[in-house]
Amino acid sequence: MCYKWAGRTAAHCLASGLDDYPRGLMINDDECHLDLHSWMSLFAGTMASLCRQLTSWHSSDGQTAALCDAPGWAQRAATLNATLHEVFVGSSKGSGVPLADFMGDQPVAKGGRVMVVPPWRTDGRCGPQFPTERGPGDCDPYGGSPCCSPSGWCGGSPDFCNCQGCRRCLKLEERQGLLKTKPYHSPHLGYVSLFPLGLGLLPCDHPRARQLLEALKPGSADGTGGGKLWSRHGVMSLSSQDPLFRQGEDYWRGKVWANLNYLTISALSRCASHPDPAVKELAGQAHASLREGFVSTVLQALKKQRFFFENFDPDTGQGTGVGPFTGWTTLVALVMADLPLALDDQQLPADGREGQAAEL
Structure with a gap:
């Protein structure tokens, strides 16, 4: 079971909101998009949580039972979360991309890699x-x-x-x-990769979560070193080592965006409280660095450029895109107040383990 965004072209996936974030060059009917699958898993879990609350208030209400028992929201959420580790792992394994879009048949470049x-x-x-x-x-x-x-x-x-x-x-x-075609998972590490962690579907101590924490590991004060998604100004939308980094329209190919920074910083805050000392240390360092960098970037742009901006340059921190943009960029206020996205705990299977997932 998986989901794909409607209307995707080789250049854009507008329905996802991540317009030019790289997907596959060839479009296939059997594509599975990790971010949409993560949203659907979260929504199913949210419905399960609402139903538990409604049932506790109206245990004898037949309409509530019809809305909650028949759809089996909790089981749907569990099935979708387990599917993360069935559909979205494959040719991405060993590439540094722990979970990735399944792109279907894609052209093979020289050396046998996906084009x-x-x-x-x-x-x-x-x-x-x-x-x-x-x-x-x-x-x-x-x-x-x-x-x-x-x-x-x-x-x-x-x-x-x-x-x-x-x-x-x-x-x-x-x-x-x-050139020949072959079924591939996406080799791109970026915002799409972070959705399972950001939405609480991937336990902080899971091996695949560890790869994401490493990608967010902070570098030095001059911006060098660090993980592939870390910058002094926040979490970048695409890995700095990706061949499409800052290429083309350069909209979701490296820029720093407030909405995904808020989700990621919230996840790091949760992981920084994990009992595993290694997870706690790695997540805590990334949380402190990215929180400080993101807040400073937004406030500096506001001070110098007079506006909240749609996104930010990962190298200079300059506000780019639409301005004034007082939509999701004002999530910086929640980051400053140390108010991460709150998730309710629910036990869901994860890659053969009993792992912690979460729902709103």
Whole structure:
């Protein structure tokens, strides 16, 4: 059992809210998206929690029984949480990505690895005047602008697709001499990877949680060293070692966002209270560093740039994107007040163990 976001293209997964966060270059019917699966597990657990409360108040209410007993929310939550360790582990194993999207068939690059860098430009330009290392620049064949005009612009209207000299760029599966394809899990470490930990579905002492804690490990004051997702300004949306880091639109490919920082800092706060000394130390160090860095970044941008911003540059801390943005960026107030996301405890199976999961 798994879920996938609707309407995904090779360039965007808008329904997820993580617009240009890298998924697979090829789109498949059997894809499974880790962030959506995590949300569904959380929602099922939340319904189970609400039902327990309702049942305690109205134990003889037939309507309550119909809403709570028949759907079996607790069992659904348990099944979804167990599925995390069945569907989302595979070719990602050993890659440093503990849990990852299942992307279905993807093109194999040289050396047998999955191809992650698209063979087309991502800036809307194309043709011989805007070449790539492979030749004349291509347009994204899976998006809304698959055609290259003689003037070197990508578009999707007849002016771009049906004019003299216009060229429709081929999808990967339509190209001659395409490299072999193979089912893959995503090799990308980033915000999607953190959802099971951030939503309380992965116990802090689980081996896969340990990999995430290592990725958040703080570096030095000058910003060097540290884990792959750590920066002086907060948790980055994509690993600094990813080939797509800060590439293309660079929206969810390295920028620091308040909503996922709040979820992650909340998770680190919980893990910093874990009885295992190793987990407690690692999580505590990451929590202190990322909390201080994120709060300082938001406040410095507010002081210097006069606004709360949509996201922040992981290198400079400068506010970027929309401003003023007093939506989720004001979650900084909860971080400053040391008010992490509160989760109710529930025992759910995790990878063959009895592990602690959580629900709202």
